[in-house]
Amino acid sequence: MAPTNKIKLIVLSSVSPPPGSVPATSLPLTFLDLPWLPFPPGQPLFFYHFPISTLQFTQTVLPNLRHSLSFTLQYFFPFAGKLVLPPEPNKPFIEYTEGDSVSLTVAESDGDFSYLSGDGQRKFEDLHCLVPKLPDGEKDSLLAIQITVFPGCGICFGFALRPVVADGRTFDNFLKMWASLTRKNGGEDLHCSASIHDRSVIHDPSGLESTFLKEWWKIKKSEEKELLHSTCSNFHDMVRTTFVLGRPEMEKIKKWILLHGSKHMLLSPYVLTCAYVWVCWMKTHWPIDEDSEKIHYFGFIAGGITRMNYPVPTSYVGNCVAFGRLGAIRKDLMAENGIVYAAKVIGNTIKKLDGNVLGGAKNWISEWKILLESELHVTITGSPKLKFYSLDFGWGRPEKIEVSIDEMRAISLCESRDVVGGIEIGLTLPKSKMDRFSSLFIKGLNNLF
Template sequence: MPMAAAPDQQQLPAGASSSSPRLRVHDTTLVPPSPSPPETSLPLTYFDIFWLHSPPVERLLFYRLAPDADVATIISNLRGSLHQAVRAFYPLAGRIRLTPGTSDRYELHDQPGDAVTFTVAEYDDADADIDGLTTDEPREVAKIATLVPQLPEGGRLFALQATLLSARRGLAIGVTVHHAACDGSGSTHFLHTWAAACSGAETPPPPPVIDRSLLPDPRGLYDVFFQGAPSTDEMELVKMSADQLIATFVLSKDDLKRVKDVVADESARLRVAPPRCSSLVATFGFVWSCYQRAKDKESISGAGAGPMPCLAFAVDHRSRVKPPLPDKYFGNCVGPAFALAPQGELAAVGAVGLFSACAAVASSIDEAVRDIGTSAMDVWIDRLKEAGATGTPLSVAGSPRFRVYDLDFGFGRPAKVDIVSVARTGALAMAESRSSTGGMEVGVSLQPAGMERYRKCFADAIAWLHQRPAEQS
């Protein structure tokens, strides 16, 4: 350390500034697409402009390293293979800017010399080793926030950081992306492409489809979303305190089956048609009910009391827009779903809360699918603002479809994946469970008192699920 840069990469001086005295930066390399594409501009679509002012998405992948791991070779391979992914996803090397001659049209602009930054660092903190950083238990956000890179100034879109952890027993790969450049499907597609190149996979992922003309805008939604887009302050719903925590809560395949059984039984008791309760719906419903109960335990005093809590989450519409987009379309193509449920029902303990939450989530997905191509899309932002006006809506980041625990760069699958930016947005971080087939894990960021309440509500709800069959028998 530091390692030599590849011929097509520029290495910046070591000793770059750091937000933490415990983080020692070895070097930052500029990795351009190679060969360099000609100057290119991609206009933002209406799905992109929706995220113009959103805070960047920050994802952390933690890896355990073998005691005899050749750290220098690992870093060299990460850096050396990166240019293949950057070449395929060349817009990420550019910047977001106003289209020249306009006052309201934005574009992703790439020109020769643009590059993605790749920082190599070391974290000198004996209290934050790989075991401590990958636990599901609450951890201080401040301890991991320094492991994700900041976006360079000037409208840059993407940055990467590889940080060796205490005693070089672990490695953290931090990824920061501007949401207006692409959604989670696109950014994780980049990571799978990079991991395949680094590990020498025989069958790499298919290349991205980079063509914004595939998404026409006959309804003029770009102007609607641009004029109504919330500011950065409005998107950052949580003003982080120094003691902000983040923790992971796991639902096993068996837990999710039990949630589905509860919903089916409650539907029969109420003599209503059962909602479509997939594993994703069951997860959303379970954690939302727990969250609402932890947030305001007094809300269970009366069904329907107070404003209707809202869970807002993204639905991928690549297959639903007209004409449909390719599965590997690179850009944003997600729209919001708004689940609403009476506060008292949602926060109720047991079957009432679970059924209310899951039914609302399932209904909101059906509504979001029906809305595509209709006038209902015109009021997406109005609905977001209405939800915010009655209280902070709970949102969701990530998806189990992204398969983040399959990201093997040649030294094993991740020991843990976190979305650090949920500490600012107040969102739940969703991923497939790393420890059980068919399970889910949810990242939650709260201040200590709120975290303790949520942990208790979650544990009590899991215990109720597993006691329920015995009680009914």
């Protein structure tokens, strides 16, 4: 099936911080950055209803966006820098020199904006062409941006961001500063909280850096590094769909769990959503009576800012997140009370991270490798806490957000745009499996009570 969203490149450019605003800088990777080295770029999309022609956009809107992006990059200059991978055993680092830039592309689409920015099934390849490619070079670029104009309908901001440079919190800070400056028409008198790049704010009392470096070099020297770069290879059969769990649905799930499980379980909206989606995912992919003793893995990201036993500024530019990983037996997840079991093991893992966010951290890279090598896994990306739907560049909040469309057996979560307290769930699957997942998702909620 041919793609229905054709893209025409209009402007190819690059944006640097203002001349002289940032000295040449070399930033070492901390032990919290290193685990992200093998991972591919995140690919978020932000759709805005903004009826404008391509010519109007390039002449009246783009100059302000470029100017405000340049000013923002002086606070987030690592995004314009390069990832340097020196020979073993040296540690990778981020290097910024005068003139380093972020690739900014403007494109035009003849696709259906309402369809692409909706919740229903959309061709993966139609969304994928809205994501920029990071420029090739001797050193790895870290961020690229593509703005696609749907003439008379709207625009889409697409990003390719290497996770080694920033976690979701840092990326959110970057976007909100850029948007705020754009709303003020590039006004540089805006009060900007100073971003912190000092790597000494991240402490490594257990010497995890050396452990992670050894693991990274093992991956780097082998073909296994390609494992973490896997993505959708059969684009034409893949579809992207968004589901929403609101408070009433979460209460139904919670009521069921309390009726059939312990009253002392952690049942936050995040846990309820993850548990329900995981069980639906399991029933979509695996027959109930096949290899019932198989262990399935579930991975997610846990924020570290509030979990470290020392203060880390929220304006710190870099990674401050931990990994959560757990395993569960297939027959327990597929049973009548599979949601109860899923919620229990997910909640218990979060409790452990709350108590000791770096507990078991020495195995982060090796465990993620095990998880991603196995077909019996699912990972969660994104966080409902980031409030991406508040991102306003001057033409209103986003019509739709895709946290990351990269497949990798990942399910993305973000806050709901229109349902108060709700969570949007995004996933990419072959169409036949998406139809089954959708049926299970809807019927499961109807059958709880």
